[in-house]
Amino acid sequence: xxxxxxxxxxxxxxxVLAALSMICNLVLxxxxxxxxxxxxxxxGLPRITEEVKYMGGVIGGxxxxxxxxxxxxxxxxxxxxxxxxxxxxxxxxxxxxxxGALYSLCIAALGLANGPMCLWKDxxxxxxxWGMPFANSTGSYLGDRTTWDVCIIPxxxxxxxxxxxxxxxxxxxxxxxxxxxxxxxxxxxxxCGTCGSKE
Numbered sequence: 001x002x003x004x005x006x007x008x009x010x011x012x013x014x015x016v017l018a019a020l021s022m023i024c025n026l027v028l029x030x031x032x033x034x035x036x037x038x039x040x041x042x043x044g045l046p047r048i049t050e051e052v053k054y055m056g057g058v059i060g061g062x063x064x065x066x067x068x069x070x071x072x073x074x075x076x077x078x079x080x081x082x083x084x085x086x087x088x089x090x091x092x093x094x095x096x097x098x099x100g101a102l103y104s105l106c107i108a109a110l111g112l113a114n115g116p117m118c119l120w121k122d123x124x125x126x127x128x129x130w131g132m133p134f135a136n137s138t139g140s141y142l143g144d145r146t147t148w149d150v151c152i153i154p155x156x157x158x159x160x161x162x163x164x165x166x167x168x169x170x171x172x173x174x175x176x177x178x179x180x181x182x183x184x185x186x187x188x189x190x191x192c193g194t195c196g197s198k199e
Contacts, residue, residue: 069097
């Protein structure tokens with residue numbers, strides 16, 4: 001397969017994954033699809049999961065993958081960047097995509113390990129309190145659905161967080177693999193050309 005055509009096959013899924021990552025991260029700001037939790041409480045802090053604020057899906061899996069995807073796609077187009085220089089530059093852009101995907105992956109993994117912020121009933125306290133009840137569980141709560149009922153508000157917040165952070169994790173893994181493949185493809189394109197004259 002021509003290196004230019006391979007670039008196109010890599011760029012198109014990257015567009016989809018970058019959009020998916022941004023959407024998942026933005027939806028995570030609204031647990032239970034309610035805007036009230038993103039607003040500040042009386043302590044001046046929003047009642048959303050800490051890892052959501054790091055914007056791993058928007059910055060890492062989104063923007064830092066979207067920009068390389070655009071350049072990678074241009075290396076498959078006639079003229080423009082479909083040359084050895086363009087393929088050489090795509091190696092650097094793909095490396096930036098690798099960094100973004102790794103950032104998104106780390107944040108998603110932390111979000112899954114620490115669990116959501118919610119109003120929960122601590123056995124040591126009489127009244128429920130806002131906090132992260134699974135923060136010290138090192139992700140063990142994921143295999144024990146019976147513990148998920150400890151979160152009272154927002155409703156079904158554990159399922160909400162697990163679903164979206166898992167989606168971010170998978171998207172980041174696929175982005176990482178695609179960007180690494182493009183680095184190898186870019187190296188071959190830099191050495192051998194993009195086959196533009198044969199297409």
